[in-house]
Amino acid sequence: MLKFSEANAKTEGISEWSSIENPKIYSMSIISGYTCPGAKECQAWVIEDKVTGKRKIRRGKDANITCFSVSQEAQYTSVYNQRKYNFDLLSKHRYNSNAMFGLIYNSIPKDANYIRVHVGGDFFTSEYMLAWYSVARFRSDITFYAYTKSIQFQIDNEPYRPDNFHINSSEGGKQDSLIHEFGLKSFDVVLHPSKTTRPIDHNEYYALHDKGSASFLVHGTQEAGSEASKAQSEMKKQNIPFSYNRK
Numbered sequence: 546m547l548k549f550s551e552a553n554a555k556t557e558g559i560s561e562w563s564s565i566e567n568p569k570i571y572s573m574s575i576i577s578g579y580t581c582p583g584a585k586e587c588q589a590w591v592i593e594d595k596v597t598g599k600r601k602i603r604r605g606k607d608a609n610i611t612c613f614s615v616s617q618e619a620q621y622t623s624v625y626n627q628r629k630y631n632f633d634l635l636s637k638h639r640y641n642s643n644a645m646f647g648l649i650y651n652s653i654p655k656d657a658n659y660i661r662v663h664v665g666g667d668f669f670t671s672e673y674m675l676a677w678y679s680v681a682r683f684r685s686d687i688t689f690y691a692y693t694k695s696i697q698f699q700i701d702n703e704p705y706r707p708d709n710f711h712i713n714s715s716e717g718g719k720q721d722s723l724i725h726e727f728g729l730k731s732f733d734v735v736l737h738p739s740k741t742t743r744p745i746d747h748n749e750y751y752a753l754h755d756k757g758s759a760s761f762l763v764h765g766t767q768e769a770g771s772e773a774s775k776a777q778s779e780m781k782k783q784n785i786p787f788s789y790n791r792k
Contacts, residue, residue, distance in 0.1 A: 547634060547652035548627050549573050549660075556661050558748025568658040573649075575632035575666035576625075577614040578603075582669060583694030586717035587734070589615040591625060600625060610717075610734060610773045613765025614665030620766070628665050639669065645676035653684060661749075662691035671698045678702065681710040690752050692732060694718030700727060713752050731758045736776035738762065738785065747786075762787035 552559070552570035559570055578590025588605030589612045600619045602611065618625040638644035653660070668674040674695065681689045690711035693699055697720055699712055706712060714724045714731040724731050732752070735741045741760040746752060751759035764787050767774040780787050 547573055547631050547648060549652065549654050549657075550627070550664070553664065556659070556664075556749060558750075559659055559753070561748050562750055563659075565658050569654070569656045570659045570661075571654050571657050572661040572664045573631065573652075574614070574628045574664045575635065575669075576628045577612055577618060577665040580632060580669040581612075581667040581694060583667065583696060583718040583720050584612070585694075585719045586610060587612040591615060591618045593625070598622075604768070609771070610763055611765060611767050611771075616766040618665065624665075632666065635673065636669075640672050642672040642675045642679070645673055646679045649676055649680045650683060653680065653687070657687050659688050659690070659753075662689060663693075668693055668695040668698050671701060674698045674702050675705060678705050678707060678710055682707045685709055688753065690749070692752070694720065696720035696723040696729070699729070711753050730755070733758075733760050734763050735760050736763055736773060737780060764788050 549571045553572065556570050556572060560568055578584065578588065581588070585605065585607050587610050588608045589602055591600045592603050593600045602615055602619050604611065618628060634648060635645055638648070662677055677689065681687070685707070688709050688711070690713065692713045692715045694715045696714055696718065699714065700723060714729040716724060716731050716733040732746070733741070738745060743758055743760040744751060745762060746759040762780065762785070763773045763776055767777060777787060
């Protein structure tokens with residue numbers, strides 16, 4: 546069985562606008578970086594020392610921000626272990642959509658109203674994306690959503706996506722040209738609210754509604770001295786909320 550997590554500080558924001566009273570919100574994540582074939586500007590992954598168990602972040606050559614989920618995996622052993630466990634199970638069937646469908650379907654929390662697919666990780670094969678679409682088709686009582694840089698998979702599989710699965714293109718990847726070519730709804734990460742004309746999505750509202758593209762403020766632990774880290778310090782001075790810490 547795959548391991549799901551209950552709402553975190555960001556996804557619980559759904560409760561602010563949902564028509565469901567006290568909705569049950571879950572997420573399912575897999576290890577970051579290794580499962581993100583389209584990553585570029587946020588490309589990073591965790592290296593674990595097999596002897597000491599210590600974890601370090603490695604960044605891709607084009608990375609200018611650190612993926613927030615990679616930061617979580619480096620900092621929290623329980624997060625790293627859960628996501629690696631899920632990926633190890635799924636990767637045994639990476640090209641077998643039916644096998645992954647069965648694994649996901651049988652692991653879905655029975656009381657779920659909303660499921661975010663991947664706080665960490667991405668669609669690592671086209672078949673994996675199709676497995677989730679099939680699950681959503683059979684569980685029409687649940688609203689599913691995801692962000693992805695696997696844009697080619699997204700385009701190829703669009704005919705099979707059910708209405709209760711909201712897929713959002715994530716900019717800053719290797720396939721950004723496809724986002725613009727096909728006019729896809731997308732999200733980018735900016736260093737300050739003044740750097741975008743798009744609305745800032747603080748509570749997944751834009752991700753789950755057809756209101757056009759939106760932005761996120763850079764969040765998560767950033768590399769010391771980087772432009773992203775400096776931007777966070779400046780926003781902190783200006784009392785601009787950019788993180789998703791629980792109150």
